[in-house]
Amino acid sequence: MPRNLSTLIFSKLNATKFWLLLVCCLSLLLSACNEKESSRQTLQNIDNAEQSKSRAQKKNIATSEGDIRDAYINYLKHASKSDLSRADALNRLAAIEFKLSEELLQSETAEAAQEKLANEKLNRTIELLETSIKDYPKAKHNDVTLYQLAKAYDQQGEYDQTHETLKLLAKGYPKSRYYLEAQFRLAEYAFSAKKYTLAEDKYTEIIIAKNNAVFYEKSLYKRGWSRFKQEFYIEAADDFVQAINFNDFQQYEQLSASQQSLFDEYFRAMGLSFSYLGGVEPLNLYFQQTEHVNNLYYIYSSLSDTFLKQQRYNDSVGTLNSYISQFPDSEFSAQASLKVVDIWKKSGFVEQRKKAFEQFYSNYQPTSSYWLNKKGRYKKRYEMISLALKNHILIETATYHKEYQKSNKLADFTRAERWYKNYLAHFSAYSRQDNIHFLFASLYLQHNMQELAYKHYKLAGFDEQTVTNKAAAYQVITLADKLLTDATNPESKAIWLNRLIEASTLYAQQYPTDEQAIKVIARASDAAYNNKRFDDTIHLAELVISNKSTKLINTINMVKAHAYFQTKEYLAAESSYFALMKTQELSAKDKSSATEGLALAIFYQGKSAVEQKEIPLAIEHYARISQLTPKSETAASGLFDAIALSIQSEQWLPAIDYIKRFRSLYPQHKNSNDIAKKLSVAYLNSKQDIAAAKELEKLSSHENSKEYKMASLLKAADLYQQNNDISSAVRSLKKYIKTYPQPFMPYFEAMYQLTQLYAQSNELNKSLFWHRRILSTDKKTPSSAKNERTNFIASNAAIALARQESRGFSTVKLVRPLKKNLKRKKQKMQASVNYYARASSYGVAETATEATYAIATIYNDFSQALLTSEVPKHLSDDEKEQYLFLLEDQAFPFEEKAIEFYEVNLAYTQDDIYDQWIKKSHQALQRLFPIRYKREPKVENFINVLH
Incomplete structure (x- = not known):
């Protein structure tokens, strides 16, 4: 203007x-x-x-x-x-x-x-x-x-x-x-004053003048407007075309800002001129008659823009379609087609836009025949069209995707899927930039096509070993987990588990502090563990860097500890379990699991040490379980094994300490009796006999085995006796005798030991009591149950009782009242002789020789007692003499018997027996018979009597 x-x-x-x-x-x-x-x-x-x-x-x-x-x-x-x-x-x-x-x-x-x-x-x-x-x-x-x-x-x-x-x-x-400039100014004044004819003349004068370079183009353009104002549209178009050709404009994109402004102004004038002429038909006719026109497309485009501003949409689109039909292979035909799409889009005609875009895509998508030989020639145009096509495809995908989200109809899904695929077919290099794979994945996910959704989420979320889209990566993990859960065969499970582990690992490595990372690790490590992928479990769990103690983190650490255990990394498992036990937020169930896990981890360290023959280390491991986790099920077993190994390796004192700890911690344990046995063994081997005896004595009350109980009591008694604990030995023996009358041999021996202990403690009456009990038992026991030892014990008992009676015999003196004392002395003599005779009857050489000697001595003593007895006082001398003769007659047979028994003892020498009693017998005979053996003793009769 x-x-x-x-x-x-x-x-x-x-x-x-x-x-x-x-x-x-x-x-x-x-x-x-x-x-x-x-x-x-x-x-x-x-x-x-x-x-x-x-x-x-x-x-x-x-x-x-x-x-x-x-x-x-x-x-x-x-x-x-x-x-x-x-x-x-x-x-x-x-x-x-x-x-x-x-x-x-x-x-x-x-x-x-x-x-x-x-x-x-x-x-x-x-x-x-x-x-x-x-x-x-x-x-x-x-x-x-x-x-x-x-x-x-x-x-x-x-x-x-x-x-x-x-x-x-x-x-x-x-x-x-200054003439041309003055004329141009005058023309401008005329134009401003709407004196268009005058302005046209003055512009014409400048145009035809020589040396008009400064004002030629402007005058040409302004003359066109002067003619336009006079409604000479064809003539105006002539001037505008000449102005355009004069500039010889390059590609619009290559023009400077001022040149683009001039370009827009000239072509707008052309478009406006032909809009007044009637539109595209006059335009087509005009250019059929014009030999040379530069930038023809922009003239059609300008006319289209003019119609668009006038809201004449059909005319605007028709103008561009006319250009396309006339110049289908033109550099600008694709651009014209794209502009048609934009016109319908801006004007709000949805269906027309869809149809136009379908036509545009069909004719000008990157692999179409149109671009077959043009990509190189029209590189900039191709790039521009491709970029626009990409953006329009994005609109298509978004449109149909949203419709599907609302309607959930298959038709909308199919359309959206098609345009996503078209995008990827042509513009996959930009897919991450435009977030296509993520959106495409969400479409498949809504349509329950989970594997395809996974595929595109992965393309969106990962670039080899790098997470490129955090949200997509998380969806990859979620879908891999879901598909792993749904997998029905081992091959599928393995595939999806690998994918879950890989994605989770990358996610956690790149976003270690992300709040979702803990959830990702928790699920992946659990899945890995459940599928026996223990190394992967550990690797995932170790990606946690949070120092917080949450339920989820505790779960991860628990799985990690279990995995360490499964891979036989028992020391690492111990460390993990121990850390869990120290966590306050751990539930009772998990704490129990951690406790037992810790115990087992240590236990297997002990077992491994045993296999490597590192016994002291194994004992240490087994023993410390009860220190760290005394209430665990494994603790008692570990401590028991520590005891067994200590005994096996003869580490008696540590074994005793472990046994005491075992008793303190596990008093009702099923192995309590076995522990007592081991303790008694340890005590014995560490020279703690009394302690061993006490344990054996206790065992006699709690052990199930009758034989072991019997042996325990007897061994306890023996240990007590060896260590001079008489009362404890007696207690053990009495308990044995009371509890186990059978079998005969140990029972009989126990009574014998009691007699010895009581004798040792100078409790003669108690010793004699058990001697009598021995003889009483012996009398009731059939000969088939007896042996040399029982005969010796019985013989010894008889000897003991005989000695007691003999001592009583010796204490009775034949004094007044003589009759009474004589009777008592005879009774004591008879009792003593009977016990000695019984002792001798068992055929035990040691007691038989003593018994024979004792009988002989008793007879001899009785003979002497008679001879030296107190004479009654009322006797006269004659009576006294007569009395003494009578005493000699009474005493002599006893002396004879004494000699005979001494001689019997001497007979044992024939059996190569010669002990103190035979020696004493010989000495006695020497006193009684200074002249040896004038007569043969009647041995056999006496022996027979005794038997």
Whole structure:
């Protein structure tokens, strides 16, 4: 459209620079062309002064110009009108005033006073130039003065005066260098005044003029608008086409911003012209008759844009379709088709847009025949179209995907799937940038196509070993877990487990502090453990870096501990279980599991040490279970094994300590009796006999085995006896005798031991009691149950009782009352002889010789007792003598019996038996028979009697 003169040709700044240049040129021109020099040479002197001061005072330019200005003013005051130099002075002074005015107006700190001064100087400039024209109308260079005056008027805003001044310039100076510019300004004035015919003429004059390069294109374009305003649309189009061809525009994208602005303006004018002519048909006809037209597509596009602004959508689209049909292989046909899609989209016609896009995709997708030989030639265009196609496909996918999310209809799913596939077919390189795989995966997931959803989530979420989309990666893990759970055969399970582990590992490594990472590790490690992938379980669990103690983290650590155990990394398992036990937030169930796990981990360390024959280390492991987890099921077993190994390796004192700990911790344990046995063994081997005996004694009450109970009591008694603990030995033996009358042999031996113990403790009566019990038992026991030992014990018992009776026999003295004491002595003698005879009857050499000797001695003692007995006091001497003879008669048979028994003892020598009793018997015989053996003793009869 037409523009104001000042804004079309000059901006304020450009005008200022132009006028400054013009003033300088004008001054030089007038000075050089002046035919006569003033007689006073005043103007020349001023010019010379100006030049010299300019060289000498470069640092004080304002002062110099002020001096020059004052010199010109002074000159003009005295110069007459007839002085031709005065005209030059007027113009030079006007140039100085104009320059000062511009400098004041251009100052960044200009204030109201400065603006006022600038306007005064501008007015002074106009006044000087008007004076010059008025006083010297025939001056040779008045075209310059008029041009300068027109500019001053324009600067002052007096546009009518500017217009009139330019008319004078154009009319009076057709050969002036400012003629074309003055005509162009006059044309612009005419256009602004809507005098389009006049404007057309003036523009035409410029167009046909020579040397019109500066104003040719603008005049051509403005003439087109002048004709357009007169409704000469074809003629206007001719001018616009010539202006377009004159510019020979390159590709629009390669133009500068100012060139693009001009491009848009020209083609908009073309579009508007043909919109008034009726549209695309006149346009087609026009270009059929035009030989050369550049950028033809943009003319159709501009016409389409014009119709679009008028909301004539069908005409807008029809224009572009017409272009496509005429030029199907054109570089711009794809762009035209794309523009059709955009028109329908912007105008809100959904179905038309869909149809147009389908057509566009069919004809111009990257693998279409259209691009077969054009990708290289139209590389930029191809890239632009491809990018637009990609964006439109994104719209299609989003549209149908949203519809499917709302409707859940198969048709919407199918359409969305199709466009996702189309995108990936052509633009897979941009899929991550546009988040396509993630969106495509969510579509499949909604449609319950989980494996395809997994595939695209993985493409969206991972780039080899790097997570590229956190949300997609998490979905990969979730789906892998779901598909693992649903898998029905081992092969599928293995595949999905591998995928779950891999994705979870990468996710946790890249986002170790993410709140979802713990959940990911928990599920993956649990799945790995359940499928016996213990190394993977450990690796996953060790990705946890949180120091917090949460239920989920505790679960992970528990699984890790179990995995360490399964891989026989028992030390690591122990450490993990131990850490769990120290966790306050652990549930009772989990704490119990951790406790038992810790115990087992240590137990198997002990077992491993045993296998490697590191027995001390094994014992240490087994024993410390009860220190760390005394209430675990394994603790008792471990401690029991520590005891067994300690005994096996003869580490008696540690074994005793472990056994005591075992008893303290596990008093009701099923192995309690076995522990007591082991303790007794340890005590025995560590020379702690009394302690061993006590344990054996306890065992006799708790052990199930009768044989072991019997043996325990007997061994306890023996240990007590060996260590001189008589009372404890007696207690054990009595308990045995009371509890186990059978079998006969140990029972009989126990009674014998009691007799010995009581004798040792000088408890003779108790010893004799058990001697009698022995004989009583012996009497009731069949001979088949007896042996040499029982015969010895019985014989010994009889000897003991015989000795007791013998001592009683010895204590009875034959004194008054003689009859009574004689009776008592005979009874004691008989009892003693009977016990000795019984002792001898068992055929035990040791006791038989003693018994035989004792019987002989008793008889001899009785004989002597009779001979030395107290004589009754009432006897006379004769009676006394008679009494003594009678005593000798009574005593002699006993002496004879004594001799016979001594001789019996001597007979044992025939069996190579010779002990103290035989020796004593021999000695006794020597006393009784100084002359040896005058007669043979009647041994056999006595033996028979005794038996």
